[in-house]
Amino acid sequence: MFQAQVKQRDAFFDNAKYLAIVLVAVAHAWEPLKEDSRILEGVYHVVYAFHMPAFIIISGYFSRSFDMRPDRLKRLVTGVAVPYLIFETAYPLFKRVVADDPGQDISLLDPWYLTWFLVALFVWRLTTPLWNLVRWPLPLALGIAMLASVSPSIGEDLDLQRVLQFLPYFVLGLCMKPEHFQMVRRRSVRILAVPVFTAALAVGWWTVPRMGTGWFFHRDAAQQMGAPWWVGPVMVLALFGCSLLLTACFFAWVPGRQMWFTALGAGTLYGYLLHGFLVKAGDYRGWFEPDWLHRPFGQILVSALAAAAVTLLCTKPVRRAFRFAMEPKMAWAFRQDAAQGARERERAAEKAGEKAAAEATEKSLEKAPLG
CATH class of the missing domain: 1.20.5 (Single alpha-helices involved in coiled-coils or other helix-helix interfaces)
Structure with a gap:
C-alpha cells in the first residue's frame, strides 16, 4: 500500500508552546498572592523574565515566511484581528456582569488585559517583510525598543509600548534557524541550565524590594516608572540579555519527543485568551482572598489549578466550541x-x-x- 507522506508538526515547538502557556496562566494566578510572599514574588520575576519572550520568539520563528500574499493576509485577519475585536469586547462585558461594574467601557484602542498580544502579533507579522529585507534587523529592533523606553508620549493606544519593547524577541525569532534550536537542546546546555536557573531564582529573590515588576511588563517608559530616562535603554538591553539566557535554558528543558501534552500545543492561543476569564472571575469574586491561599500550600494548590485549567482550555473540545471566535472562516468577507x-x-x-x-x-x- 502506498500512503501519502504527511508533514509532521515538530513536537518540540508544540511542547514549548504548551509549557510556556502553562507558565503564563500560573503566573497570572500568582498575581493576587505574591504580595504576601517574597519567595513567590521572586519566582514571579524569574518566570516573567522569559515566559512571554519564549512565546514571542516561537511566534517570530513561525512567521518567517509571512508575506503579503492574499491567503496569508486573510489568515492574519481571521486568526488575529477578528479574535482581538471579539475578546476586546468580551472582557469588558464580562467585567460588567461578573463584577457588577456597568461603568466599564469598551475601547478597541486600549487593549484589555491579555489582548495586547494580538495587537502586537498583528503589527509584528505585518512588518515581517521589512525585517526580512533590512541588513541588521535585530540591532534595529533593539534600537526601536530602546527609543520606546524613553518615550512616554507614545501613550496607551494599542499598547504600543509593549508592541515596540517586545519587538526584538519577535525579530530574533524571524532570524533564527532550526540549528539554533538544536544548539540549546544539547545535553550540556540542559545540565548548565540547572545552575543558571538556581542563580536566577536567587537574583529574583534579591530584586523583590529593589525592582518593580513593571519592568518585566514592558508597558511603560522609564519616566513613567519613576526612573531617569537613561535607565530605559539600559533596562531594555539588560532584560533582553537575561530573558534570552533564561529562554535558552527553558528551551533546553523542553522535551523534543511526543508527550501527552504535545497535541495541546496547537491550542495555546485558546488557553491564553480564555484563561483570563477564570483569573478575572476569581479577582472579581474574591476567590483569592482566603488567608490560607496566601500560604505555601494554598499557593501550590492555586498553581496546580491554574495549570489544569489552561490545559483543559487547550483541548480539542474547547477549541471546537470556540473556533467561531478564534479561527472563523469568514468566506463571506473576502473576494x-x-x-x-x-x-x-x-x-x-x-x-x-x-x-x-x-x-x-x-x-x-x-x-x-x-x-
Whole structure:
C-alpha cells in the first residue's frame, strides 16, 4: 500500500508552546498572592523574565515566511484581528456582569488585559517583510525598543509600548534557524541550565524590594516608572540579555519527543485568551482572598489549578466550541483570489495524479507473478 507522506508538526515547538502557556496562566494566578510572599514574588520575576519572550520568539520563528500574499493576509485577519475585536469586547462585558461594574467601557484602542498580544502579533507579522529585507534587523529592533523606553508620549493606544519593547524577541525569532534550536537542546546546555536557573531564582529573590515588576511588563517608559530616562535603554538591553539566557535554558528543558501534552500545543492561543476569564472571575469574586491561599500550600494548590485549567482550555473540545471566535472562516468577507484558486486546483490535480499513479502501481504489483 502506498500512503501519502504527511508533514509532521515538530513536537518540540508544540511542547514549548504548551509549557510556556502553562507558565503564563500560573503566573497570572500568582498575581493576587505574591504580595504576601517574597519567595513567590521572586519566582514571579524569574518566570516573567522569559515566559512571554519564549512565546514571542516561537511566534517570530513561525512567521518567517509571512508575506503579503492574499491567503496569508486573510489568515492574519481571521486568526488575529477578528479574535482581538471579539475578546476586546468580551472582557469588558464580562467585567460588567461578573463584577457588577456597568461603568466599564469598551475601547478597541486600549487593549484589555491579555489582548495586547494580538495587537502586537498583528503589527509584528505585518512588518515581517521589512525585517526580512533590512541588513541588521535585530540591532534595529533593539534600537526601536530602546527609543520606546524613553518615550512616554507614545501613550496607551494599542499598547504600543509593549508592541515596540517586545519587538526584538519577535525579530530574533524571524532570524533564527532550526540549528539554533538544536544548539540549546544539547545535553550540556540542559545540565548548565540547572545552575543558571538556581542563580536566577536567587537574583529574583534579591530584586523583590529593589525592582518593580513593571519592568518585566514592558508597558511603560522609564519616566513613567519613576526612573531617569537613561535607565530605559539600559533596562531594555539588560532584560533582553537575561530573558534570552533564561529562554535558552527553558528551551533546553523542553522535551523534543511526543508527550501527552504535545497535541495541546496547537491550542495555546485558546488557553491564553480564555484563561483570563477564570483569573478575572476569581479577582472579581474574591476567590483569592482566603488567608490560607496566601500560604505555601494554598499557593501550590492555586498553581496546580491554574495549570489544569489552561490545559483543559487547550483541548480539542474547547477549541471546537470556540473556533467561531478564534479561527472563523469568514468566506463571506473576502473576494475569491484567482491565484489562490489556481493553486488549489493545481494541488488537487497533483494529488489526484499521485493517487492514480499509486493505484496503477499497486494493481501492477498484484498482477505480477510471485517469484
